[in-house]
Amino acid sequence: MDNFDDILDNIKRYVPLNKKDEAEFTSIIQVKKVKRKEFIVEPDRTCTHQTYVLKGAFRSYFVNEDGIDHTIQFAIEDWFISDFNSYINQVPASLYVEALEDAVVQQIAFGDVEDLCQNNPKFERFFRLVAQKSFAFAQRRVLSNLGKSAQERYIEFQGQYPSIVQRVPQYALASYLGMTPEFLSKIRKRLATKS
Amino acid sequence: MDNFDDILDNIKRYVPLNKKDEAEFTSIIQVKKVKRKEFIVEPDRTCTHQTYVLKGAFRSYFVNEDGIDHTIQFAIEDWFISDFNSYINQVPASLYVEALEDAVVQQIAFGDVEDLCQNNPKFERFFRLVAQKSFAFAQRRVLSNLGKSAQERYIEFQGQYPSIVQRVPQYALASYLGMTPEFLSKIRKRLATKS
DNA sequence: CTAAAAAAATGAACTAGATTAAGAAATAAG
DNA sequence: CTTATTTCTTAATCTAGTTCATTTTTTTAG
Known part of the structure; x- marks a missing residue:
């Protein structure tokens, strides 16, 4: 049922x-x-x-x-x-x-x-x-x-809703966070290489 | 009373x-x-x-x-x-x-x-x-x-809440609209001289 | 009315993020 | 599987909006 x-x-x-x-x-x-x-x-x-x-x-x-x-x-x-x-x-x-x-x-x-x-x-x-x-x-x-800056907004969201970040397309996440998909891509690369 | x-x-x-x-x-x-x-x-x-x-x-x-x-x-x-x-x-x-x-x-x-x-x-x-x-x-x-762009946000707010625009300090309005007071000043000048 | 403080204006130098365009990678759906 | 489509990456160029420093105007409170 x-x-x-x-x-x-x-x-x-x-x-x-x-x-x-x-x-x-x-x-x-x-x-x-x-x-x-x-x-x-x-x-x-x-x-x-x-x-x-x-x-x-x-x-x-x-x-x-x-x-x-x-x-x-x-x-x-x-x-x-x-x-x-x-x-x-x-x-x-x-x-x-x-x-x-x-x-x-x-x-x-x-x-x-x-x-x-x-x-x-x-x-x-x-x-x-x-x-x-x-x-x-x-x-x-x-x-x-x-x-907050674009990067800070991404980090904040990622910390709060990791399951959503993994599950939704990047362009949709970028448009939620108020940035272009290209810039989100750049941020992710920046964060990945930094650590 | x-x-x-x-x-x-x-x-x-x-x-x-x-x-x-x-x-x-x-x-x-x-x-x-x-x-x-x-x-x-x-x-x-x-x-x-x-x-x-x-x-x-x-x-x-x-x-x-x-x-x-x-x-x-x-x-x-x-x-x-x-x-x-x-x-x-x-x-x-x-x-x-x-x-x-x-x-x-x-x-x-x-x-x-x-x-x-x-x-x-x-x-x-x-x-x-x-x-x-x-x-x-x-x-x-x-x-x-x-x-919306900064200028569009200002125009929109001004159309919706003219009484607030007149009544509150410009730096407070700028910080509501998400821009610097300097930039709001520039927008206002631009709009004033254009008409 | 007046001095002091707060707010607004101006302009030059700078930067975060957008735009454009093209190639690479991933995914969907026969 | 495999090919078509969607999504992601990269890099060069550009711009809306910021920063900083100074001047002018407005407001405030004695």
């Missing part, structure tokens, strides 16, 4: 759930398989779901007028991903969310989540805590972008 | 409040006057409160090892400000929050807010919606930092 243990454990890191809560939550989950290079969100189409990654890897990114893309977020197992701005305001997306590997996801629809939150304060609380944590995280990223 | 109308109106943009809700909320508000250049948050001291600006202007900023400061956020009337990471995790702050003008603020303590949220789902919901909006905003800022 479907494995909802991981996503429930994720929630239980923030709020305790009894069997009834669990049933309520799992009843709104939709499971989906996604092939590598497939999009689960695309610009101009409203992002209707939050996506929990059960297996696989994703990235969300923005493509600007010049065709250059900027990675907003990566997500591997046990992470949520979406075009959050599109999702919470239910307006057309500006991002792509693309599978970097064949993947299995568990999705929850905006309307279902809002209903759930209205009916069960535990979930309202869960989504508050997650949003607050996400905001604090995003602020740290702003700080890192403002204050 | 104290004027709580503005802060209550702010909340009511997200959730409806009856008189009892209003009383519950205002009972935990602490009012404070702050002089220009005074800090309401400092590194290494835990940020115990969220601050609502009734009158005045603030900025939060980080000072790195080289003594260079990076502005994270501005706040004028009707905005909230804090070291959010310190506040929600109740860990020592890494930011300064400084008054740019003499100010009057209304503060709510972390513990009081958590109690309020547990007892009244309307406030849980309010803080969820605010956190989600803040997160979406922070993501847009990351995007803007990654994708």
